[in-house]
Amino acid sequence: MKKESKFFKYLSLLPISFYVIVLIFLPLLYIFCLSFLTTDYYGGINNTLTLSNYLNLIDLVYIKLFIKSFLIAGISTFICICIAYPFVIFVSQKKKMTKNIIMTLVMVPFLTNSLIRTYGWIVLLRKTGIVNTFLQDINVISSPISFIYNDFGIILGMVYTLLPFMILPLFSAVDKIDKSVIEASYDLGSTSFKTFFKIIVPQTKVGLFNGSLMVFIPAIGYFFIADLLGGGKLMLIGNLIKNQFLSARNWPFGAAISISLVLITFGLVKIYQKIGGKMDDLGGF
Amino acid sequence: MKSVIVKLENVNKRYKDKTIIRDFNLEVYEKEFLTILGPSGCGKTTILRMISGLEPVSSGKILLDGVDVTDIGASHREVNTIFQNYALFSHMSVEDNIAFGLKMKKVDKDRIKKEVEKMLDLVKLKGYNKKYPNQLSGGEQQRVAIARGLINSPKVLLLDEPLSSLDYKLKKEMQVELKRLQKRLGITFVYVTHNQEEALSMSDRILVLNKQKEEQLGSPIDIYNNPNNKFVADFIGESNIFRAKVIKVIDRYAYVEIDLGKKIRIINKSYKVGDQIYIMIRPENITVGNRLSENSLEVSVKELIYNGANIRIIALFGNKEIKINVKNSDKVALKEEITISFNTKNISSFVK
CATH class of the missing domain: 3.40.50.300 (P-loop containing nucleotide triphosphate hydrolases)
Incomplete structure (x- = not known):
């Protein structure tokens, strides 16, 4: 009986093990090995070990690029937080049925490919787009505003694409707060502002960090948004990696950037676990 | 004040x-x-x-x-x-x-x-x-x-x-x-x-x-x-409630008729003859035996529940269950048919 259940346990783990090993771990290992090799003029790989790919990264150009990518990802995350908090607090006060409907609506955009949705923004916001034409027609502006093909465009695209990833974990955290805890806060003389910062935020710390991670990490890597809404001029780490693999054909260097990114991301996840762990000690939700 | x-x-x-x-x-x-x-x-x-x-x-x-x-x-x-x-x-x-x-x-x-x-x-x-x-x-x-x-x-x-x-x-x-x-x-x-x-x-x-x-x-x-x-x-405490009809009023007292034509004397609260009211007696205000002769009923014992200090008797009056609490120390003689009695001052009455 026990043997049988153990067999079943391993059997049920098989698909996910296959997925993780063959589709994530092995390619990552390949990239990792690749990052220590060199390339020749035509993009071929030479089997000479080197650290130069990593050392090349320590260059002001790349460091600036990293900082800029993190800055854009950070700003996008912050904007997502600012939009998501009021939204989820509002939704959590609704009836169960209404909650379900609204949260389903949040996920509806996922039914359309994000690339196509990004093109949609171009149609709306380019100089001859709907918004600019309309604003000019009603004489609010005299010449078109550059909404896209700049940092604003990239941040807009990131926030739009990634907002649901902030809303979902934050909603499940906020929804779990007992209504009477919020009421107790008001009852004890607290204002809405203080209740938010002293009660709601600390009690949803894990959800907040979880959502931030889900927004921040993709925001570093979503090269197509920077390509489309940044007009191809503004590069992020994601674009740099893409270019190394597809245009410059310098796979080892691209691999080195990727591995650096993986390490940074891993560090962030570690911080998350630390916060999560502390929350468990407190017996938070 | x-x-x-x-x-x-x-x-x-x-x-x-x-x-x-x-x-x-x-x-x-x-x-x-x-x-x-x-x-x-x-x-x-x-x-x-x-x-x-x-x-x-x-x-x-x-x-x-x-x-x-x-x-x-x-x-x-x-x-x-x-x-x-x-x-x-x-x-x-x-x-x-x-x-x-x-x-x-x-x-x-x-x-x-x-x-x-x-x-x-x-x-x-x-x-x-x-x-x-x-x-x-x-x-x-x-x-x-x-x-x-x-x-x-x-x-x-x-x-x-x-x-x-x-x-x-x-x-x-x-x-x-x-x-x-x-x-x-x-x-x-x-x-x-x-x-x-x-x-x-x-x-x-x-x-x-x-x-x-x-x-x-x-x-x-x-x-x-x-x-x-x-x-x-x-809602408060335990009670035995009877539907009752006022049949006679003599200044301080009123006489009511409950099930099986039994007559009970209660304190008059400006009732008139013919009023449909309710009367209520708490289980602890009922005595087994005929010592208090003001009001008494003949009932048959259905169940006895021993609670330590108290004994709960569930008795049948017609087909109505009556809850009675007696002290263990009272040593009442329990037969199948018993007479229970209660004081007029312990009966509450109300119209609805």
Whole structure:
């Protein structure tokens, strides 16, 4: 009986093990090995070990690029937080049925490919787009505003694409707060502002960090948004990696950037676990 | 004359088209322990929430210490609530939980520290400062919640079924403790519960509420001994209620006829011959045997339940079950057919 259940346990783990090993771990290992090799003029790989790919990264150009990518990802995350908090607090006060409907609506955009949705923004916001034409027609502006093909465009695209990833974990955290805890806060003389910062935020710390991670990490890597809404001029780490693999054909260097990114991301996840762990000690939700 | 600390004037509460509270009036006296008692869904919690300001009133007025607070929100009313599930802030230590109210008032730190210590001492939780709510037992969490409310020295402390999730023994202990605390601090308590035993043992006055209406307001003794109506008689304590018809009225007394044509003498409450009323007798006011000859019934014993100090007899009168409590020490002779009797002064009567 026990043997049988153990067999079943391993059997049920098989698909996910296959997925993780063959589709994530092995390619990552390949990239990792690749990052220590060199390339020749035509993009071929030479089997000479080197650290130069990593050392090349320590260059002001790349460091600036990293900082800029993190800055854009950070700003996008912050904007997502600012939009998501009021939204989820509002939704959590609704009836169960209404909650379900609204949260389903949040996920509806996922039914359309994000690339196509990004093109949609171009149609709306380019100089001859709907918004600019309309604003000019009603004489609010005299010449078109550059909404896209700049940092604003990239941040807009990131926030739009990634907002649901902030809303979902934050909603499940906020929804779990007992209504009477919020009421107790008001009852004890607290204002809405203080209740938010002293009660709601600390009690949803894990959800907040979880959502931030889900927004921040993709925001570093979503090269197509920077390509489309940044007009191809503004590069992020994601674009740099893409270019190394597809245009410059310098796979080892691209691999080195990727591995650096993986390490940074891993560090962030570690911080998350630390916060999560502390929350468990407190017996938070 | 006692001074009124909370006054509700013609308060109405509606949710959409549903009326939760209709034309409700209540005066709570200073330093009293008032219990609002009623079955679930009777609107008792809504009344409490309207006093606290957590629930706005649809119409009517609420006065706190003579000041109209109807339009003042919960955070600015000098009342505090103890919630049913305690509603402690799980991310804060016991100390920070208790200090929360004073911090919101921007009281200086040294004073907060002193006050917190005083409160911890008061609720017997000295040394618990740095613990977190999840490290405490239900009873301890309850004490933290009480301390957190009392530290603001509210004009009224509102308690929403605070003991309902504690086990029986702890519940008993906390009942005594709450009552002592209230007497000692001289703070008005408005206590909401569906537990009649809690209400009887702690309150100065009880308001019995049913279906959004006040059924009776009075002292525990008054409510238990002289219920106004069938609902109160049935809801508080145990009772034997009979339908009765008034057949004769002789100044102080009225004679009624119950099932099987039995005649009972009751105290007259300006009844007229022909009135359809109810009479009620508590199980402990019934004696087995014919020693009290004022009123007696012949019944057959259906069941005997031994409760230690008491014996519960369930007897059949016609097809109506009658509950009787006799003391174990009474050594009554129990046969299959017995005569039970009760005094006229122990019979309550009411018209509905």
